[in-house]
Amino acid sequence: xxxxxxxxxxxxxxxxxxxxxxxxxxxxxxxxxxxxxxxxxxxxxxxxxxxxxxxxxxxxxxxxxxxxxxxxxxxxxxxxxxxxxxxxxxxxxxxxxxxxxxxxxxxxxxxxxxxxxxxxxxxxxxxxxxxxxxxxxxxxxxxxxxxxxxxxxxxxxxxxxxxxxxxxxxxxxxxxxxxxxxxxxxxxxxxxxxxxxxxxxxxxxxxxxxxxxxxxxxxxxxxxxxxxxxxxxxxxxxxxxxxxxxxxxxxxxxxxxxxxxxxxxxxxxxxxxxxxxxxxxxxxxxxxxxxxxxxxxxxxxxxxxxxxxxxxxxxxxxxxxxxxxxxxxxxxxxxxxxxxxxxxxxxxxxxxxxxxxxxxxxxxxxxxxxxxxxxxxxxxxxxxxxxxxxxxxxxxxxxxxxxxxxxxxxxxxxxxxx
Amino acid sequence: xxxxxxxxxxxxxxxxxxxxxxxxxxxxxxxxxxxxxxxxxxxxxxxxxxxxxxxxxxxxxxxxxxxxxxxxxxxxxxxxxxxxxxxxxxxxxxxxxxxxxxxxxxxxxxxxxxxxxxxxxxxxxxxxxxxxxxxxxxxxxxxxxxxxxxxxxxxxxxxxxxxxxxxxxxxxxxxxxxxxxxx
Numbered sequence: 119x120x121x122x123x124x125x126x127x128x129x130x131x132x133x134x135x136x137x138x139x140x141x142x143x144x145x146x147x148x149x150x151x152x153x154x155x156x157x158x159x160x161x162x163x164x165x166x167x168x169x170x171x172x173x174x175x176x177x178x179x180x181x182x183x184x185x186x187x188x189x190x191x192x193x194x195x196x197x198x199x200x201x202x203x204x205x206x207x208x209x210x211x212x213x214x215x216x217x218x219x220x221x222x223x224x225x226x227x228x229x230x231x232x233x234x235x236x237x238x239x240x241x242x243x244x245x246x247x248x249x250x251x252x253x254x255x256x257x258x259x260x261x262x263x264x265x266x267x268x269x270x271x272x273x274x275x276x277x278x279x280x281x282x283x284x285x286x287x288x289x290x291x292x293x294x295x296x297x298x299x300x301x302x303x304x305x306x307x308x309x310x311x312x313x314x315x316x317x318x319x320x321x322x323x324x325x326x327x328x329x330x331x332x333x334x335x336x337x338x339x340x341x342x343x344x345x346x347x348x349x350x351x352x353x354x355x356x357x358x359x360x361x362x363x364x365x366x367x368x369x370x371x372x373x374x375x376x377x378x379x380x381x382x383x384x385x386x387x388x389x390x391x392x393x394x395x396x397x398x399x400x401x402x403x404x405x406x407x408x409x410x411x412x413x414x415x416x417x418x419x420x421x422x423x424x425x426x427x428x429x430x431x432x433x434x435x436x437x438x439x440x441x442x443x444x445x446x447x448x449x450x451x452x453x454x455x456x457x458x459x460x461x462x463x464x465x466x467x468x469x470x471x472x473x474x475x476x477x478x479x480x481x482x483x484x485x486x487x488x489x490x491x492x493x494x495x496x497x498x499x500x501x502x503x504x505x506x507x508x509x510x511x512x513x514x515x516x517x518x519x520x521x522x523x524x525x526x527x528x529x530x531x532x533x534x535x536x
Numbered sequence: 537x538x539x540x541x542x543x544x545x546x547x548x549x550x551x552x553x554x555x556x557x558x559x560x561x562x563x564x565x566x567x568x569x570x571x572x573x574x575x576x577x578x579x580x581x582x583x584x585x586x587x588x589x590x591x592x593x594x595x596x597x598x599x600x601x602x603x604x605x606x607x608x609x610x611x612x613x614x615x616x617x618x619x620x621x622x623x624x625x626x627x628x629x630x631x632x633x634x635x636x637x638x639x640x641x642x643x644x645x646x647x648x649x650x651x652x653x654x655x656x657x658x659x660x661x662x663x664x665x666x667x668x669x670x671x672x673x674x675x676x677x678x679x680x681x682x683x684x685x686x687x688x689x690x691x692x693x694x695x696x697x698x699x700x701x702x703x704x705x706x707x708x709x710x711x712x713x714x715x716x717x718x719x
Contacts, residue, residue, distance in 0.1 A: 187692065357588055357637065358665060360590055373637050379640060483633065496592065503665065503668070535691060
């Protein structure tokens with residue numbers, strides 16, 4: 119009975135709307151208007167195990183709730199039970215698209231609290247590694263975003279370039295993917311001439327391939343229709359939501375931790391902070407595209423300026439000795455034994471050290487009780503914070519834009535879920 | 537910079553500021569729990585300081601932090617879980633990392649939270665970003681944030697009974713606490 123009277127009301131409403139030549143009709147019963155759609159956790163466009171609950175009005179997103187935790191491995195708990203050295207391999211698996219950047223961030227945090235400083239050569243190598251990791255990460259972000267909106271070619275091109283980067287990481291660190299490259303007080307291996315040549319070759323060729331992607335996308339009507347003006351956010355909201363990295367710079371906020379509080383040797387290298395004003399998907403895409411060229415610039419300068427010298431700090435009580443010497447020398451053997459078993463014993467206290475990771479502000483907060491294990495380690499993962507803005511970004515957009523927006527904020531679930 | 541922050545905070549909030557210190561060039565403010573919203577509001581809205589970016593909120597379990605012998609017990613991979621036996625006064629710490637984008641400064645604010653009634657005021661009215669950070673802290677430590685719009689777990693399943701980052705929670709977890717999917 120109630121149903122039929124409501125139907126009548128609806129029909130009357132539709133007729134009235136048609137008479138007014140108004141083509142959109144909003145019905146009052148929410149059951150007839152809204153639909154809840156579950157995206158993920160195994161959805162190809164959510165970049166990992168992100169689950170979204172999306173409430174739809176027709177094709178328009180009314181509300182969106184992200185659900186995290188499908189990749190929660192409890193790294194903060196594991197950190198409390200492992201020594202500072204033992205935790206380095208776990209940092210690879212946070213943002214697994216740019217592992218060296220994570221290694222560097224973690225090593226800097228431990229060095230800060232332990233009072234160790236890596237020698238200049240190691241710092242330059244770290245900068246080179248971190249910037250190559252940024253290029254790799256941005257290529258992945260752009261490739262995946264372009265694929266999500268239908269441009270398969272760019273994805274393949276980006277992966278071709280990333281393959282070259284992985285060859286470089288292989289030469290530099292000995293492995294392609296999970297690098298575990300930094301040590302507390304330095305890096306694991308030196309930058310050889312062969313690696314240097316490979317990097318020089320890559321950065322010489324990369325701008326050409328970069329311009330190919332630009333040519334493919336920047337005037338492509340299909341791509342532009344999917345990203346320009348989609349998922350826009352203004353600077354104030356973005357700051358309130360702790361957006362960081364390329365996403366924040368896409369809203370016109372000139373915030374880059376490499377400039378904000380320079381670490382390593384970034385203050386000796388010249389590069390620009392890239393910003394775009396619009397704050398939409400296209401702006402975020404453009405920031406990433408332009409930042410890759412800045413990274414190339416940084417790597418080129420770093421390769422020119424890199425000094426000769428040791429790659430590990432000369433602090434036997436805190437820094438692992440070179441492996442070759444451990445086999446030959448008594449003292450190195452003892453130090454190696456003590457550091458591996460007992461660990462670096464930093465001062466009692468806490469530090470929060472941030473770096474400009476590939477995704478944004480990557481910070482490690484360490485509370486030390488003076489022993490070899492951190493008492494508490496908090497990973498401030500940029501993807502987690504960037505994802506928090508997702509409900510604001512997708513609100514009022516079309517359902518098909520959700521994938522473009524996820525692609526444009528570039529979340530990595532390994533990092534968001536820790 | 538430490539002096540300026542200390543002066544402003546003490547002038548406005550007096551007794552509520554326990555200490556302002558510096559460690560490895562980082563400014564640390566220790567405040568009383570109930571004043572945290574006021575402290576952050578002052579740091580955020582002051583024209584000179586303008587800490588408008590909330591980098592992070594995290595909890596920490598400071599259970600027997602001073603006592604080196606008990607520390608070893610928490611490192612054991614498996615141990616019995618007796619949540620009722622632990623001392624509780626001022627057990628938890630909640631740490632806020634604030635950033636001033638304009639002045640390029642960072643400050644860390646810490647408050648202590650009791651173990652038997654772990655409640656802390658929420659910062660969501662000041663910083664929308666606090667929403668997820670506080671949910672994560674709740675999930676990991678069981679600290680309830682008063683005034684939070686959506687106090688659910690962030691990572692663990694909603695029906696999970698424990699708070700895994702507490703020091704008395706065993707590293708290997710509590711057997712049987714997460715039902716495995718049927719084969």
